[in-house]
Amino acid sequence: MSAMDVIKILLVEDQQLVREGLKGLLALHDDLQVVGEASDGAEALEWLAAAAAEVMPDVILSDMRMPRLDGLGLIRALAARALRVPVLLLTTFDDTAAFDEAVRAGAKGFLLKAISPDTLHQALRDVHAGGTALRPSLTTRMEAKGGERAFTAADQPDPLSPKELQVLRLVASGRSNTEIASLLGNSEGVIKNHCSAIFSKMGVRDRTQAVLRAIDLGWI
Template sequence: MKSNTMMTIKLLLVEDQQLVREGLKGLLALHEEIRIVGEASDGAEALELLAALPPEAMPDLVLSDMRMPRMDGLGLIRALAARALPIPVVLLTTFDDAAAFDEAVRAGARGFLLKAISPDTLRQALQDVAAGGTALRPSLTTRMEERHGERAFTAADQPDPLSPKELQVLRLVASGRSNTEIAALLGNSEGVIKNHCSAIFSKMGVRDRTQAVLRAIDLGWI
């Protein structure tokens, strides 16, 4: 998306360290398309804040630290799902840990980023997730491939095969691109790409993009 047509992203910021939280606020405030509608020191406080917000002020996405006291980022993701609040969550972590990445995507995180990333990378990741994509950094997905590379599968584990076009779409999904971006790259309408994604999810037995990426890594498709 270009800046002159960019949607406003309403963001809930969740970080237990005040200095880090203030730094993120200052950084994100530099971008006019990102508006922070609330901040919390942990997942439990975030849930309290969400319960008090009017519908028009609900965030488009949550940017949360992964490790926090009381309720961490994973607990927040699960609590949002239990409350039927479909707000995508991008997790920030200090360590490039494949086990943590595995845990995050299985919980339903739409993004998993290192705190050492550049401001431009963070901004782009938030835009991608707000547009319906994912933000899974390549170094982390590579580590996941290494982690699952020796896993053995039986015939029962194998989902229905994807068509060449569906596999192409899945690989672009895994790179973090939105449906709009994939449509532009492949010369299709966004509706066609949505249909491909629906078919991919059905064949793979998953419910969303992050689960599809994780399953594809397990199967060695990407």
């Protein structure tokens, strides 16, 4: 495998024992390389500032809950600095609120730490390729909590047009309407209209529900 094929990873985890364990797991794969480590989001930002001239990671693998600056804060800080490095969050807790927060913040991945090493490997590959890995086990429970979704697993939404599906996938990647408009060469008003049509066809109320529903359907 050539050096170009290797995915460079910045590992952010406050518990040293967990961080060392993750490093060991990632080292088992020839296409993964940990190029930096940090104990929280603030230290990760310092590492990025110092390393920018030499090496930038392809993916940041970060714990969700950390002191000083947590995973969500790190994502927002990266966006404020225009650093477009995708972040895959790991969490110990099966928490729907945390999942919603991660989707809104723009996490490209959100996984429970109880996943298998193979699942983590594939998730890193997916995120590096521009996709998402938003598949915690908790999403399957949401239908059981009355009123949280406007649909059931049996519902089949109206099909989306290719453009609507493109917009939906960009929404799932955490981009704003303004960013999507810029990427697709449309006005923000056109993108808002596409989002309204997507929500109507899918029978959902907002962006978070649309992403959750798209995950259920295997669209993202």
